[in-house]
Amino acid sequence: MLELRKDLFADERDDDLKEIGKGTQRQDMLGHVTGTSTYFNDHLLQGLLHLKVLRSPHAHARIRRVDTGEAERAPGVRRIIRGADVPRNLNTLLSLINFGKDDEPTLAVDKVRYKGEPIVAVVADSPREASEALAKVRVDYEPLSAVFDVEEALKPGAPVVNETYPKNTFTYHDIYDHQKLRFGDVERAFAGADHVLEQRYQMSPIEHAPTETNGAIAAPDTNGRYVVYTSTQALFFSLDTCAKILDVPSNTFHFIGGTVGGGFGGKVDTLTEPLAILGAMLTGRPVRYIFGREEEMQFGPPRGAERIYLKDGVMRDGRIVARQVRAYFDSGAYTRLSSYAVVKCVAHLPGPYTVPNVHGDVYCVFTNRTPATAMRGFGVTAMDFAIECQMDKLAHLVGMDPMEFRILNAYRDGDMKAHRREAKNTALIECVQVAAEKAKWPLREDYKRMSSRRDGGGDRAAVPPTARDGSVSSRLATQQRTPYDRAPQPAAGPEPPRPAPPPVTPPPAPQPAAHGAMRFSSVFGSRRR
Amino acid sequence: MPVTVKTFGTSGEAAAALSSERDARYLGGGTLVMRALNEGDVSVSTIVRATDRALAQLDATGSRITIGAGVTFARVLAERSLGFLHPVAGSIGGPAVRNMGTIGGNLFAPAPFGDFAVALLALDASVAVQGAYGARDMPIEEFLSGRSRQADGLVLSASFQRPLSDDAFRYRKIARVRPKGAAVVTLAVHVPSSGGRAVGVRIALGAMASTPVRAKAAERTLEGHTLDAASIAAAVAAAADGTAPVDDALASAWYRREVVGVHLRRLLTGQA
Numbered sequence: 096m097l098e099l100r101k102d103l104f105a106d107e108r109d110d111d112l113k114e115i116g117k118g119t120q121r122q123d124m125l126g127h128v129t130g131t132s133t134y135f136n137d138h139l140l141q142g143l144l145h146l147k148v149l150r151s152p153h154a155h156a157r158i159r160r161v162d163t164g165e166a167e168r169a170p171g172v173r174r175i176i177r178g179a180d181v182p183r184n185l186n187t188l189l190s191l192i193n194f195g196k197d198d199e200p201t202l203a204v205d206k207v208r209y210k211g212e213p214i215v216a217v218v219a220d221s222p223r224e225a226s227e228a229l230a231k232v233r234v235d236y237e238p239l240s241a242v243f244d245v246e247e248a249l250k251p252g253a254p255v256v257n258e259t260y261p262k263n264t265f266t267y268h269d270i271y272d273h274q275k276l277r278f279g280d281v282e283r284a285f286a287g288a289d290h291v292l293e294q295r296y297q298m299s300p301i302e303h304a305p306t307e308t309n310g311a312i313a314a315p316d317t318n319g320r321y322v323v324y325t326s327t328q329a330l331f332f333s334l335d336t337c338a339k340i341l342d343v344p345s346n347t348f349h350f351i352g353g354t355v356g357g358g359f360g361g362k363v364d365t366l367t368e369p370l371a372i373l374g375a376m377l378t379g380r381p382v383r384y385i386f387g388r389e390e391e392m393q394f395g396p397p398r399g400a401e402r403i404y405l406k407d408g409v410m411r412d413g414r415i416v417a418r419q420v421r422a423y424f425d426s427g428a429y430t431r432l433s434s435y436a437v438v439k440c441v442a443h444l445p446g447p448y449t450v451p452n453v454h455g456d457v458y459c460v461f462t463n464r465t466p467a468t469a470m471r472g473f474g475v476t477a478m479d480f481a482i483e484c485q486m487d488k489l490a491h492l493v494g495m496d497p498m499e500f501r502i503l504n505a506y507r508d509g510d511m512k513a514h515r516r517e518a519k520n521t522a523l524i525e526c527v528q529v530a531a532e533k534a535k536w537p538l539r540e541d542y543k544r545m546s547s548r549r550d551g552g553g554d555r556a557a558v559p560p561t562a563r564d565g566s567v568s569s570r571l572a573t574q575q576r577t578p579y580d581r582a583p584q585p586a587a588g589p590e591p592p593r594p595a596p597p598p599v600t601p602p603p604a605p606q607p608a609a610h611g612a613m614r615f616s617s618v619f620g621s622r623r624r
Numbered sequence: 625m626p627v628t629v630k631t632f633g634t635s636g637e638a639a640a641a642l643s644s645e646r647d648a649r650y651l652g653g654g655t656l657v658m659r660a661l662n663e664g665d666v667s668v669s670t671i672v673r674a675t676d677r678a679l680a681q682l683d684a685t686g687s688r689i690t691i692g693a694g695v696t697f698a699r700v701l702a703e704r705s706l707g708f709l710h711p712v713a714g715s716i717g718g719p720a721v722r723n724m725g726t727i728g729g730n731l732f733a734p735a736p737f738g739d740f741a742v743a744l745l746a747l748d749a750s751v752a753v754q755g756a757y758g759a760r761d762m763p764i765e766e767f768l769s770g771r772s773r774q775a776d777g778l779v780l781s782a783s784f785q786r787p788l789s790d791d792a793f794r795y796r797k798i799a800r801v802r803p804k805g806a807a808v809v810t811l812a813v814h815v816p817s818s819g820g821r822a823v824g825v826r827i828a829l830g831a832m833a834s835t836p837v838r839a840k841a842a843e844r845t846l847e848g849h850t851l852d853a854a855s856i857a858a859a860v861a862a863a864a865d866g867t868a869p870v871d872d873a874l875a876s877a878w879y880r881r882e883v884v885g886v887h888l889r890r891l892l893t894g895q896a
Binding site: 147170221222223224226227229230387388389 | 625626627662663664665666
């Protein structure tokens with residue numbers, strides 16, 4: 096049962112909430128429970144054609160030849176669609192916000208990079224005829240060695256998954272192969288810590304498994320427009336993506352959605368709409384493209400798998416003095432949204448705790464696995480799982496109660512976060528106290544009295560001297576900067592001598608801060624209005 | 625080519641249609657065939673059905689039990705005299721699958737499905753098959769080992785001796801998801817005892833090969849012995865002998881081989 100703890104921070108808030116804490120009936124509930132909600136697949140238009148795609152049986156292979164001759168002559172077939180028929184057969188989802196390079200074809204042309212990648216689409220009078228025609232398409236593959244492990248993919252000589260990113264890592268700010276966070280000096284802190292604990296955490300891909308599989312129905316409309324019924328979770332995002340791929344103005348489309356039969360992040364990749372619309376453009380008929388259940392499970396994008404290494408230094412009294420994070424996000428064969436997941440993850444380090452020395456390196460890695468996508472807090476959820484497992488282990492290591500250990504290390508107002516921003520509106524201590532109370536978990540009196548508003552700042556507000564790791568990467572001439580950075584800060588303390596940078600091509604001029612993806616808000620909840 | 629549905633009044637006609645038409649598949653409850661069609665399996669172009677009521681007959685009154693191929697799992701669950709098979713039928717699918725899925729179809733269910741067939745294998749059932757040249761009974765083991773070649777015959781029923789005691793037949797399905805999970809491994813054992821010694825021991829395993837298989841090495845260690853710690857330990861050690869499990873989304877072959885003995889021990893010692 097929902098309980099609003101209005102007693103906490105009551106003086107900071109006008110008690111005039113109109114919705115939160117009040118029972119509200121979902122506007123779509125009546126339709127759902129009476130079975131009258133219409134989904135995209137309820138628009139079975141007259142003359143509807145059915146589109147199915149041929150998928151790669153190989154995780155990595157060169158396509159030598161595709162023979163669709165027999166399939167074209169198969170009964171009921173209206174149209175075979177190949178990569179060459181797609182006006183702009185290369186896209187990346189976040190190009191709409193100017194983040195990342197176009198790296199993924201709608202239909203593979205020269206190479207397949209994951210098992211299940213679409214190669215040929217067939218539009219036919221019936222699903223059965225489309226399936227029969229697909230069985231007649233002949234593809235001559237040259238299998239290539241594949242890489243399925245994020246760390247193997249980064250080794251020299253690893254197969255190049257995606258030629259757009261030949262190092263198998265997403266490129267940030269046009270030059271960086273990962274996202275960095277540097278705050279203080281973890282090595283020195285480890286040397287002075289009473290305990291150092293290093294652990295490895297490996298996540299698995301998770302399929303969203305929506306009841307309604309991904310799909311769309313596109314139909315020619317008047318004035319050269321197309322009406323598109325879709326399961327998408329991101330209607331205008333999908334619309335603009337289709338306009339780009341099909342190279343038409345976005346007002347060509349009338350997207351109708353809104354009722355999503357389960358999404359959770361698995362219906363933002365715009366996988367079915369472009370081909371359904373293209374099918375309608377090429378045949379002049381309504382076209383439906385819907386994933387089968389096996390397609391949804393096997394080839395629908397999952398939550399990405401992350402490999403996370405955490406190394407923490409902790410003192411006997413329970414203070415965490417250093418946290419070093421090395422993480423590899425498995426993006427699969429294409430970027431989709433994993434590049435953004437990495438940015439979110441680094442913004443979240445070192446978790447909601449005040450740690451004076453933090454060191455983070457997070458990579459978005461390409462492998463020959465199904466491309467990963469959004470799912471419920473992606474980028475943060477897995478890292479939090481690892482961090483909180485680590486917190487329990489650290490508490491055990493120093494013989495502290497795990498709840499009290501969290502309270503001790505939690506952010507407080509006025510503390511300096513690893514991103515050099517002051518912690519404000521912090522509330523973790525109160526959350527843990529309430530959770531302990533609800534769970535009847537005993538806390539000592541002094542921990543029950545601790546507050547997010549007291550004992551923060553001061554020494555905890557200091558920005559520690561931070562070493563530059565200039566010799567680590569020859570390409571990394573300066574510390575990474577984000578649009579958040581204020582004026583360049585002079586390196587505190589004497590700068591360690593660095594070898595003269597080898598001649599490299601100068602990085603392109605920094606782009607204006609138009610990267611929408613960089614404009615995330617704080618990932619921690621605000622307690623103020 | 626659209627899919628053709630042919631419905632016959634007798635199992636004989638249906639069997640004839642199955643053997644005369646290539647790409648014909650018999651539809652029992654449809655839980656396997658309709659799934660294949662919905663997923664775009666173009667190897668099936670004719671669906672054969674039979675309305676023969678004999679297929680849905682269930683004779684569980686005497687010591688010899690005969691279950692028609694068209695009997696559903698829900699029907700087994702509703703039959704009080706088949707209480708020893710209720711854990712088996714109840715472990716398959718959810719209510720929708722149990723309402724439609726049939727005993728005959730389960731004999732064809734590929735691993736990791738086919739839990740009822742595991743039980744029938746442990747019960748030494750015989751399977752009545754109607755072929756192009758008449759009906760014949762065959763031991764279930766022979767039926768399963770030649771299953772891929774049985775597609776042109778029609779299973780009519782399965783029959784077996786009722787276990788002498790409730791305790792003699794034991795069943796255990798290991799799934800990661802409950803309810804409705806498919807098997808990591810399924811075990812059914814029939815241990816009739818005579819004078820305290822096990823006689824005619826049958827141990828059947830599901831998801832340990834492409835079809836349900838008997839753990840014959842483990843059976844031999846128990847045969848003629850009392851179920852004591854030593855004989856059980858020997859059976860456990862031999863449990864995975866002769867099996868050929870595969871890696872799938874539920875478990876690796878290695879894991880299946882590792883745990884099958886653990887579950888066999890629990891089943892034989894009556895542990896939860």
